[in-house]
Amino acid sequence: MFDNLSDKLNSVFKKLKGHGKLTEKNIEEGLREVRMALLEADVHYAVVKKFINDIKQRALGQEVMASLTPGQQIIKIVNDELTKLMGSRHEDLSLSGPLPISIMLVGLQGSGKTTTAGKLSIFLKKTGRKPYLVPVDVYRPAAIDQLRKLGDQLSVPVFPSNPEMDPVRICREARIAAQKEGCDTLLLDTAGRLHIDEALMAELCRIRDEMQPSDILLVADAMTGQDAVNIAKSFDSALDIGGVILTKMDGDARGGAAISIKTITDKPIKFIGVGEKLNDLESFHPDRMSSRILGMGDVLTMIEKAQSMVDEKKAAELEKKLKKSQFTLEDFRDQLIQIRKMGSLSDLIGMIPGMNKIKQMKNLQVDERELVRVEAIINSMTPYERRQHNIINGSRRKRIAKGSGTNVQDVNRLLKNYTQMLKMLRKINKGGIRGMSRGMLPF
Amino acid sequence: MAFGWFRKENPEKEKGCPVRSGKEGDGTDPEKTTGFFQRLQDRLSRTRKTFTNGLDSIFTGKREINNDLLEELEEHLITSDIGVQTSMELMRRISKKASKISGIEQLKEALKEEILSILDASSSPVEEHGTKPHVIMVLGVNGVGKTTTIGKLAARSVLEGKKVLIAAADTFRAAAIDQLRIWADRAGAEIVTHGERTDPAAVAYDGIEAAIARGTDIVLVDTAGRLHTKVNLMEELKKIKRAISKKLPDAPHEILLVLDATTGQNALSQAKLFHEAIGVTGIALTKLDGTAKGGIVISICSHMKIPLRYIGIGEKIEDLQDFDPTQFVNALF
Numbered sequence: 001m002f003d004n005l006s007d008k009l010n011s012v013f014k015k016l017k018g019h020g021k022l023t024e025k026n027i028e029e030g031l032r033e034v035r036m037a038l039l040e041a042d043v044h045y046a047v048v049k050k051f052i053n054d055i056k057q058r059a060l061g062q063e064v065m066a067s068l069t070p071g072q073q074i075i076k077i078v079n080d081e082l083t084k085l086m087g088s089r090h091e092d093l094s095l096s097g098p099l100p101i102s103i104m105l106v107g108l109q110g111s112g113k114t115t116t117a118g119k120l121s122i123f124l125k126k127t128g129r130k131p132y133l134v135p136v137d138v139y140r141p142a143a144i145d146q147l148r149k150l151g152d153q154l155s156v157p158v159f160p161s162n163p164e165m166d167p168v169r170i171c172r173e174a175r176i177a178a179q180k181e182g183c184d185t186l187l188l189d190t191a192g193r194l195h196i197d198e199a200l201m202a203e204l205c206r207i208r209d210e211m212q213p214s215d216i217l218l219v220a221d222a223m224t225g226q227d228a229v230n231i232a233k234s235f236d237s238a239l240d241i242g243g244v245i246l247t248k249m250d251g252d253a254r255g256g257a258a259i260s261i262k263t264i265t266d267k268p269i270k271f272i273g274v275g276e277k278l279n280d281l282e283s284f285h286p287d288r289m290s291s292r293i294l295g296m297g298d299v300l301t302m303i304e305k306a307q308s309m310v311d312e313k314k315a316a317e318l319e320k321k322l323k324k325s326q327f328t329l330e331d332f333r334d335q336l337i338q339i340r341k342m343g344s345l346s347d348l349i350g351m352i353p354g355m356n357k358i359k360q361m362k363n364l365q366v367d368e369r370e371l372v373r374v375e376a377i378i379n380s381m382t383p384y385e386r387r388q389h390n391i392i393n394g395s396r397r398k399r400i401a402k403g404s405g406t407n408v409q410d411v412n413r414l415l416k417n418y419t420q421m422l423k424m425l426r427k428i429n430k431g432g433i434r435g436m437s438r439g440m441l442p443f
Numbered sequence: 444m445a446f447g448w449f450r451k452e453n454p455e456k457e458k459g460c461p462v463r464s465g466k467e468g469d470g471t472d473p474e475k476t477t478g479f480f481q482r483l484q485d486r487l488s489r490t491r492k493t494f495t496n497g498l499d500s501i502f503t504g505k506r507e508i509n510n511d512l513l514e515e516l517e518e519h520l521i522t523s524d525i526g527v528q529t530s531m532e533l534m535r536r537i538s539k540k541a542s543k544i545s546g547i548e549q550l551k552e553a554l555k556e557e558i559l560s561i562l563d564a565s566s567s568p569v570e571e572h573g574t575k576p577h578v579i580m581v582l583g584v585n586g587v588g589k590t591t592t593i594g595k596l597a598a599r600s601v602l603e604g605k606k607v608l609i610a611a612a613d614t615f616r617a618a619a620i621d622q623l624r625i626w627a628d629r630a631g632a633e634i635v636t637h638g639e640r641t642d643p644a645a646v647a648y649d650g651i652e653a654a655i656a657r658g659t660d661i662v663l664v665d666t667a668g669r670l671h672t673k674v675n676l677m678e679e680l681k682k683i684k685r686a687i688s689k690k691l692p693d694a695p696h697e698i699l700l701v702l703d704a705t706t707g708q709n710a711l712s713q714a715k716l717f718h719e720a721i722g723v724t725g726i727a728l729t730k731l732d733g734t735a736k737g738g739i740v741i742s743i744c745s746h747m748k749i750p751l752r753y754i755g756i757g758e759k760i761e762d763l764q765d766f767d768p769t770q771f772v773n774a775l776f
Binding site: 046 | 518521522523524526527584585586587588615616617618619621622624625626639670671672673703705706707708709710712730732733734735736739758
């Protein structure tokens with residue numbers, strides 16, 4: 001597996017330092033790595049071939065931007081093209097038509113249709129709609145029970161299908177039942193089927209003709225390999241799908257299937273499933289997907305992670321304190337806990353593009369235990385000490401070191417760093433520089 | 444069009460067909476012609492269609508072995524999900540022999556041989572433990588077909604006259620237990636269940652206990668689908684395994700990883716992480732009745748030396764077959 005395409009490219013281009021232009025030869029070499037990365041990410045062979053050709057045309061003769069190395073320049077072009085390929089923006093569900101409207105979920109066995117139906121019903125509820133779940137899978141044992149249980153958990157009504165009923169009849173009757181229940185959006189959870197099973201594909205067409213769904217979504221597994229093109233093509237040509245939901249994106253699959261599917265069908269990816277819990281459904285952002293496929297850092301994700309983890313209220317309090325230069329050791333500890341909530345430090349560093357280029361950073365084994373140690377030291381102080389660090393004298397230091405399982409030097413270092421930070425804060429506040437960024441650690 | 448690839452040399456395809464069927468006849472083991480092999484070939488026909496049509500068009504379209512031909516061959520290996528690294532490795536080995544290969548048929552045979560040698564190297568016979576019950580723990584990511592595979596395994600063993608018990612340790616997914624109960628009824632196996640959201644390790648433990656008490660031959664432990672990257676869920680698997688060994692020290696005798704043939708390169712990561720966490724002893728490859736080729740198992744075999752035990756080729760209870768490398772490769776080409 002390629003852990004990092006940018007690393008590879010950088011090594012290819014290292015010897016080209018000083019070149020101001022992308023030449024055919026250095027592009028070739030760079031693109032070979034790009035090609036491998038895309039293939040390893042399960043993008044279909046033919047799609048890769050065409051893509052690489054396009055890039056070559058675009059890159060040839062381009063000036064290398066002053067701030068970039070040739071490797072970065074290629075990555076930039078590749079990233080731009082990939083993003084363009086996957087659609088420039090997020091597309092929503094299409095929900096137009098006479099009420100009640102229906103949304104149809106189709107896909108192979110085990111792609112996650114039933115779970116996705118549950119997740120979509122929550123999404124629709126949040127937007128003020130009244131979803132109605134319709135189990136249309138009469139083939140798989142207990143599939144109807146599964147959706148019924150999900151409906152119970154979510155308090156969304158579920159049509160009482162039974163396995164003896166014809167799927168088209170289920171849909172027809174469900175529409176009437178939904179109207180009676182006062183629901184406006186039917187979610188049709190169809191049975192998983194192979195795209196080459198003609199009888200079952202014909203059944204889907206009959207359901208579509210009967211219900212005239214406002215959106216037909218292909219539910220596809222993000223781990224799908226080269227076969228993704230066949231699957232997407234078959235479903236799209238049979239049903240003219242409206243979009244795609246990629247599931248199981250919380251694993252370590254690169255998700256190259258997304259590119260294959262988008263290229264073949266030209267239909268947008270609307271959502272991604274990112275977990276087993278029923279609110280783990282996210283809108284799809286093409287730009288982030290391309291860096292995932294290429295194996296590059298994802299700054300956006302990191303920023304969002306930070307935003308959602310940092311407690312808004314605490315951040316506001318902190319801001320106040322910072323302005324008054326009343327940042328105590330207790331606040332310091334809170335900050336540490338916030339950072340650790342965001343994940344491991346090495347993860348966070350990995351998410352910052354370019355970080356891996358800095359030599360020192362690369363060999364730097366981020367010592368997660370350092371944070372734990374600092375936290376332990378602060379925990380071993382009395383509340384009074386935490387607020388008034390000035391009173392921490394030699395014997396207190398000894399006690400704190402013993403209590404936290406560290407030594408006096410560690411305690412000294414922490415206190416020194418802390419006082420330096422306080423000094424800096426005072427300077428900033430005096431200078432009138434306002435608005436330290438919210439919630440960020442003032443290192 | 445992106446897919447035009449397979450159809451690129453359409454005119455030659457017709458010419459290719461007789462050559463292929465002749466080859467199949469040669470590769471058939473006379474004793475097994477009608478039974479399993481026929482069925483496997485039937486079921487794999489779609490897989491074969493895309494795979495071999497492409498191959499035959501390569502093999503018949505050009506007579507000379509040159510770099511173009513080898514490159515096309517490599518492309519076909521990659522589109523079968525065999526993976527870049529393994530494809531290149533196969534091509535490298537073939538190129539080494541290239542001087543000895545004169546005809547296209549020989550090239551095809553050489554490729555077959557190379558793939559077979561990879562599959563053979565990792566194969567090992569199913570060890571028949573004298574112990575009773577024989578415990579098989581089944582695991583895999585979500586939606587690969589664990590429950591269905593267990594249903595089919597149970598049916599096979601019951602048909603062989605064995606007493607089978609299924610422990611429904613997927614307590615997480617809604618209605619997973621109901622699904623398994625239906626399969627158990629169909630197969631004629633016993634089933635041990637607790638409620639949903641209970642401790643799966645406890646279900647497994649009770650299952651073994653019941654099996655020992657009732658003199659059952661085979662215990663199948665179903666587990667909830669989980670992504671291999673979820674550390675806490677992998678810990679749960681370890682706990683289930685510990686609970687089984689606590690009741691029966693040398694159990695589980697087999698840890699079967701179920702993989703979906705549609706999955707691409709990620710299957711390798713799945714195999715790696717599940718193996719690291721819990722020690723996989725065999726693989727079942729499901730959904731081979733579609734157009735996916737499941738070539739990634741060749742990579743898995745070459746990297747990890749875990750034997751392929753079963754393949755799933757349909758939804759019916761009898762659609763689970765023992766994996767036989769020779770027949771598998773013969774059916775592919």
